[in-house]
Amino acid sequence: MADYPQILPLGDRSILINFKKEISLETLDKVLFFKKRIENFKFKEKVEVTNTYNSLLVSYMFTIEDVYSEVLRLKSLLSEANIPKISNYKIFQIPVCYDRKFGLDLEYISKEKDLEIDEIIQWHTAPLYQVYFIGFLPGFLYLGGLDERLYISRKKTPRRAVEKGAVGIGEKQTGIYPKSSPGGWQILGKTPVDLFDKNRKPPCPFSAGDKIKFNAVSKTEFLEIEKEITDGNYTLKFENHES
């Protein structure tokens, strides 16, 4: 059995740290604990640390001169037995309109899963979803916590263009399209909120470790929020969680 975390160079400009091969909150706690610790270390060079479900990537702006000592340094930063749970994070409230106008696949899901549309909305809005990381597209959140009753196959033929803000489900995942793109998820609704805005600092309000909740809003509310966003008067609601 492999010993985790494994530290291995990835080419000559980065180092990969692998944790147990699983998608779990326990592993995420570990990943984010060590991420913070590496980020807090004063490297002489410019270094960026990113995470996925069970990996950290430490990338350097330029070729690493002495890989051997960098690996040893990371090894010493990674030696810790007591991993606390993530204690500081934000809980975001994301407004989603589940109107048929936006929920293009609600009826299909309803038939396929033998569920009332209201039940689909109820189960989709109930959980507090975990942001594992952001990847794939700028502002695309990898979320965990979808209700098993909403597990569903992707569309056999992906749509050529799914609207920006569309909220969908596919397999065991749920997520939001941060920009218009081709996609195969079953679409439940749409959020007026920008997940990524290149002119905002930071461009994306979410971080790995945060949690989000979908709030059902009416079409009228959707349009009001959309207008507030256009006018620059909207701020995404969130609460800080500290323990």
Added chain:
Amino acid sequence: MKAEIEVLQPGLFSSIQDLGRFGFQKYGVPQSGVMDRYAMRICNMVLGNYENASVLEITMQGPHFKFYKTTSIAISGADFSAKINGKTIPLNERIKVSAGDELKFGSPASGFRAYLGIHDGFISEELMDSKSWYEGLTEYSKLKKGMTLYYSPEKSKERDTFSSLKIDSDYIRSKKIEVFPGPEFDKLPEELQKTLFDSDFTIEETSNRMAVQFREDFENDLEAIITGPVMPGTVQLTPSGKMILLMRDCQTTGGYPRILQLSEYGIQVLAQKIPGEKVYLDKKEYPDF
């Protein structure tokens, strides 16, 4: 004060690039930046610029420009027979340009990407600490006819430049791509591991700043991984056997097995390969830990 360059002809694909975006991968933003860092470095050294001064990356078929103020330029990387007012100019040297001069690139003699550096770098939109163009993020993604590029005109006082700079251009014609084993390399059966380094690969036409693909397939039954980090130089192997060599504009995460990782030098060499050219992989090893 800003001086102008008029784009009379845009060429095939040119974009402003620097060393790329660093610190925004955590939001899913690609790094971008020049494909060939060495050529960019030469441009900026020859001109006495700071190391991250932006350059124009020119792919295969170069543009035609008109300058409106005096400045200095340098061209490095691929040789596309650049001429000023019809007169051939050398690569890797600081070249004076006067108001009204026209710079035109001609037929490709060697390499795939040429770099045009300019005194102090191009003046353009800076987004997330970088001037690198990237489609969907920056206002422009490629040079267009009639566009204007901006730079600061050079004052008469000249700077110290690296006149004795030693330049190694052999990589432009090299076919050897330096790679390290990737995180999933050991999952490949031994026979396949061997074949990887005994084969020639042909650069696919579809290759671009996001990824280079090889024409040859690589039959395999590797399983997908839990979505994990990838970066420029990561080589993914798809279930259909396609090798995808991720380049500067690549996504930040992926689910295909990562069988290899190009060295920075490997990326530099690959950046200069023309679709249809053949290359082979040269295995580098990590130190023992």
